[in-house]
Amino acid sequence: xxxxxAGVFWAMKIWLIMIISLIMIPAMFGFSLGISxxxxxxxxxxxxxxxxxxxxxxxEERAANNSPSNGLILRENGSMEKELGxxxxxxxxxxxxxxxxxxxxxxxxxxxxxxxVEDEVTQRFTSEELVSWNLLTRTNNNFxxxxxxxxxxYGLGIFVRYCILAPLRITLACIGLSWLVIGTxxxxxxxxxxxxxxxxxxxxIICYRICARGLSAAIQYHNRExxxxxxxxxxxxxxxxxxxxxxxxxxxxxxxxQVHGGLMGVLQRAMVRSCPHVWFERSxxxxxxxxxxxxxxxxxxxxxxxxxxxPEGTCVNNTSVMMFKKGSFEIGxxxxxxxxxxxxxxxxxxxxxxxxxxxxxxxxxxxxxxLVCNVWYLPAMHQQEGEDAVxxxxxxxxxxxxxxxxxxxxxxxxxxxxKVKDTFKEQQQKKYSSMVVGDDSSSxxx
Amino acid sequence: MGSRASTLLREEEIEEIKKETGFxxxxxxxxxxxxxxxxxxxxxxxxxDQVNFxxxxxxxxxxxxxxxxxxxxxxxxxxxxxxxxxxxxxAFRLYDLDRDDKISRDELLQVxxxxxxxxxxxxxxxxxxxxxxxxxxxxxxxxxxxxEFMKVLEKVDVEQKMSIRFLH
Numbered sequence: 001x002x003x004x005x006a007g008v009f010w011a012m013k014i015w016l017i018m019i020i021s022l023i024m025i026p027a028m029f030g031f032s033l034g035i036s037x038x039x040x041x042x043x044x045x046x047x048x049x050x051x052x053x054x055x056x057x058x059x060e061e062r063a064a065n066n067s068p069s070n071g072l073i074l075r076e077n078g079s080m081e082k083e084l085g086x087x088x089x090x091x092x093x094x095x096x097x098x099x100x101x102x103x104x105x106x107x108x109x110x111x112x113x114x115x116x117v118e119d120e121v122t123q124r125f126t127s128e129e130l131v132s133w134n135l136l137t138r139t140n141n142n143f144x145x146x147x148x149x150x151x152x153x154y155g156l157g158i159f160v161r162y163c164i165l166a167p168l169r170i171t172l173a174c175i176g177l178s179w180l181v182i183g184t185x186x187x188x189x190x191x192x193x194x195x196x197x198x199x200x201x202x203x204x205i206i207c208y209r210i211c212a213r214g215l216s217a218a219i220q221y222h223n224r225e226x227x228x229x230x231x232x233x234x235x236x237x238x239x240x241x242x243x244x245x246x247x248x249x250x251x252x253x254x255x256x257x258q259v260h261g262g263l264m265g266v267l268q269r270a271m272v273r274s275c276p277h278v279w280f281e282r283s284x285x286x287x288x289x290x291x292x293x294x295x296x297x298x299x300x301x302x303x304x305x306x307x308x309x310x311p312e313g314t315c316v317n318n319t320s321v322m323m324f325k326k327g328s329f330e331i332g333x334x335x336x337x338x339x340x341x342x343x344x345x346x347x348x349x350x351x352x353x354x355x356x357x358x359x360x361x362x363x364x365x366x367x368x369x370x371l372v373c374n375v376w377y378l379p380a381m382h383q384q385e386g387e388d389a390v391x392x393x394x395x396x397x398x399x400x401x402x403x404x405x406x407x408x409x410x411x412x413x414x415x416x417x418x419k420v421k422d423t424f425k426e427q428q429q430k431k432y433s434s435m436v437v438g439d440d441s442s443s444x445x446x
Numbered sequence: 447m448g449s450r451a452s453t454l455l456r457e458e459e460i461e462e463i464k465k466e467t468g469f470x471x472x473x474x475x476x477x478x479x480x481x482x483x484x485x486x487x488x489x490x491x492x493x494x495d496q497v498n499f500x501x502x503x504x505x506x507x508x509x510x511x512x513x514x515x516x517x518x519x520x521x522x523x524x525x526x527x528x529x530x531x532x533x534x535x536x537a538f539r540l541y542d543l544d545r546d547d548k549i550s551r552d553e554l555l556q557v558x559x560x561x562x563x564x565x566x567x568x569x570x571x572x573x574x575x576x577x578x579x580x581x582x583x584x585x586x587x588x589x590x591x592x593x594e595f596m597k598v599l600e601k602v603d604v605e606q607k608m609s610i611r612f613l614h
Contacts, residue, residue, distance in 0.1 A: 072476055074611040087607060100558070100574050102582070102590075103599050105537055106607045108561065113509055114610055117480060126483055429563030436574070437566060 019171060027209040040218055043369055046153060047345060051132045053150055072118045080428075083107045084435055100436050121411045124316050127348045134345050136368065161367045165216065169366040172214030180207035181270040188273025197303075200274035201252045208248040215242065216370040221250050226377035228253070228306040228336035231299055233328060236338040237400055238310035239318040240351035241358070242365065243340055246373060253308035254298065258282055276304055292331060299333040306336065311393065312413045317350040318342050320407035324397045326389035335381045337396050339404035343372040354416075376403045454482075455499070463500065467507035467527060468515060473612055477503065508536045511609040531596075533608040538595050548589035551575055 022035065078086075087103045135157050183203035190196045212219065227250070228234040234253060236243060247253060255277045259268060268279050278298055284290055298304055311324035318341065329335065342349040347368025351361050365371065378399055383392045394410075401408035455478050463474055481499050497505070507527040515526055525532065541549045541557050554575045562571070582590045582598045590598075 071613055072473075072480065074613060076611075083607075087602060100578060101598075102537075102541070102578065102595065103602045103607075104561070105540060105557070106602075106604070109537060109540065110509070110608060110610065113506065116484070117477070117506065117610070122483065426563055429561065430565050433562040433565035436562060437570065 016171075019168065019175075023172065023213050024175065024210060027213045028206045036213075036216065036218065039216070040370060040372075043346070046157075047134055047369075050135055050150060050153060053147060054132055057147075073114060075114055075118075080107065080431055081435065104432075120320075120407075120409060121415055124320050124322065124409070125354075125416045126317065126352065127350050128317055128319050128344050130344055134369070136347075138348075138364070157369075161369070166363075166367050169214045169216065172210055173362070173366070176207045176210035176214055177267070179210065180204070181266060183207065184270045184274040188270075197275065203274065204248065204252055204271075208245050211245050212249050215245070215365055217246065217249075218370060218372045219246055219249060220374045222374065222376045224250070224377060226336065226379050227251055228338070228377070229334075230305060231302040232306045232334040232336050232380070233295075233299060233331060234306045234308045234336045234338055235311055235324075235328060235396060235400075236308070236340055237318075237321045237404065237406065238312045238315055239340065239342060240315055240349050240361070242349060242351075242371070243310070244308070246340060246375060247308060247338065250375070252305045254278060254305040256280075256295065256307055256309055278307065288327065292327065295328075295331050299331055307333075311397075314413040314416055315351045315353060316413055317352075318344075318406070320409050321397050321401040321404075322409050322411055322413040324393040326393050329383065329389045329393045329396070332383070335392075335396055337378040337381060337400050339376040339378065339400045339406075341374050341376075341404040341406070343374075346370040346372045349373070374404075378403055454478075463503050467503050468510055469503065469507065469612070474503070477506065505536075508533055509608060509610045511611060512605045514612075528609070530604050533604050534596055534599060535592065537608070538592050541590075548587075548591055549579075549595070550589050551579060554578060554590075 084104060084107055087106055088099070088101050135154050137158070180203070183206070184200065187196060187200045187203055190199070234247070236247065244253075244255065252275070254275070255271070257268075257279060259265065259279045259281055268277070271277055272279060276298065278294055280291065280294075295307060298307060309328045311328050312322050313325050314322075316322050347365065347370060349365070349371060351358075356364065381392075381396055381399070383389070387395075398408050400406070455475065460471060460474050463469065464471065469477070478499060481502055504527065510528040512528060512530070515528070538549070539545070541553055543553045543556060555571060558571050558575060566574075579588060579590060582594045584594055584597070585591075
């Protein structure tokens with residue numbers, strides 16, 4: 001019995017030493033031993049092979065359907081005027097009273113059913129559907145048995161991901177987070193010499209690098225000459241809390257957010273000891289002027305790190321960019337837009353907060369293949385003459401969407417939880433009314 | 447999302463829906479995913495009217511294009527849900543709020559009010575409703591029956607206007 005425990009202890013020691021030397025030290029100093037690159041190459045080859053096999057097996061089905069898109073239906077987006085005009089073609093226009101026919105309702109019925117089956121917005125709050133299966137159980141929509149080899153690879157994948165990779169990643173994440181707390185608290189004790197800033201940045205970057213290895217993240221940064229500078233505001237599209245880890249791997253940022261309890265609270269309090277972040281109490285968040293003032297103060301101090309803000313206000317599934325809230329664009333600093341795009345083949349990074357808690361989300365991340373993403377730094381933008389905050393926000397949003405290959409939507413991310421405003425319905429009713437009674441405004445009395 | 451949803455829908459049910467509506471297997475599973483994502487309360491039905499998945503599919507089946515029926519290997523013995531008559535019946539039932547097989551003046555007014563909101567006065571809406579009934583009514587009962595409804599719309603390309611192209 002004793003020997004068994006001694007053996008387990010020895011194995012754990014070896015395990016930890018291996019992790020520290022092979023993964024942590026390179027991560028801390030920013031170079032790579034090539035282990036993760038080899039893993040990624042093997043992974044990509046395997047997925048490509050699996051895709052080919054699946055596609056060959058489905059070849060007959062594909063030929064019959066020939067539908068390149070992932071959608072449920074093909075919408076015909078004719079305008080209300082055009083569609084109603086066609087519907088009314090079959091009867092002559094009445095001379096007086098108003099132009100209504102019983103067939104008018106067909107337009108609304110069809111549009112309504114189309115929206116019920118598939119709309120632009122609600123699909124952004126669930127994980128993206130993959131074009132072809134990536135050998136993970138969770139993305140399995142239409143599994144049909146194809147070949148023994150494929151099932152074996154799938155089974156091997158499960159073993160590798162759950163028994164080898166997951167414990168490894170969890171260990172790394174724990175080490176990274178505890179290092180963050182310890183390191184920042186320690187740096188916090190130093191007086192405000194120059195070395196404090198340097199040390200604090202170093203501590204932050206190391207721990208984010210360890211966390212990134214803990215997720216098997218393969219990040220590609222583009223256009224690093226446009227990296228956000230001190231005293232600016234960094235603006236990015238939001239897919240999950242991991243966005244923070246991704247961006248902070250390449251520089252220090254000051255975070256903005258609500259004060260949380262629990263583990264997050266501990267992290268927040270530790271981080272703020274070594275360098276200024278902007279954490280708000282829940283009650284303070286409601287006071288927009290207070291929020292704007294604090295952010296303005298932070299931005300005007302040119303020694304402080306750039307603020308990181310996600311103007312969408314909520315997590316979206318990385319196929320589109322939703323409405324940017326104008327608050328961040330009223331502060332007046334230089335805006336550095338950043339586009340983040342994850343590759344869904346290797347793992348789904350979207351945090352569906354109504355479906356998964358933070359912990360189960362992180363576990364799902366750690367049992368995916370990997371986290372592959374591209375980060376583009378876009379050139380700085382300023383608010384122009386005669387442009388109000390909303391237009392400026394839309395301009396930045398379009399730039400980010402264009403760079404990341406995402407759909408640029410005008411809809412508010414808050415629709416995840418809230419209902420649509422009645423004004424939209426009223427607009428449609430007004431439009432239809434003008435088609436019924438014509439443009440004769442004198443008869444539009446109520 | 448996908449795998450968990452399709453295990454709740456049994457194969458026999460999928461076969462039954464296939465026969466009744468004419469949708470393909472993959473269309474049914476994908477629409478089931480959509481149904482579950484709309485069903486926020488997770489009780490198998492949508493909203494106050496309590497539409498369950500079968501009802502949902504039956505409604506959607508009205509909107510399949512008529513040409514798709516040729517792809518069906520086992521055509522149903524009764525009239526398919528997406529025939530011209532059934533499409534018109536669907537629209538008729540949207541006007542006929544109390545399901546008495548007649549569209550009365552009041553029902554027409556209610557539906558008109560839903561479509562135009564507050565932008566048209568009661569009197570004007572009333573005269574529009576009167577005129578519509580007058581044109582359609584043939585047997586003088588001041589209501590529109592389904593036959594009269596079909597007659598008014600006989601020149602309208604219902605097959606195209608009430609069809610949605612479902613993929614896969």
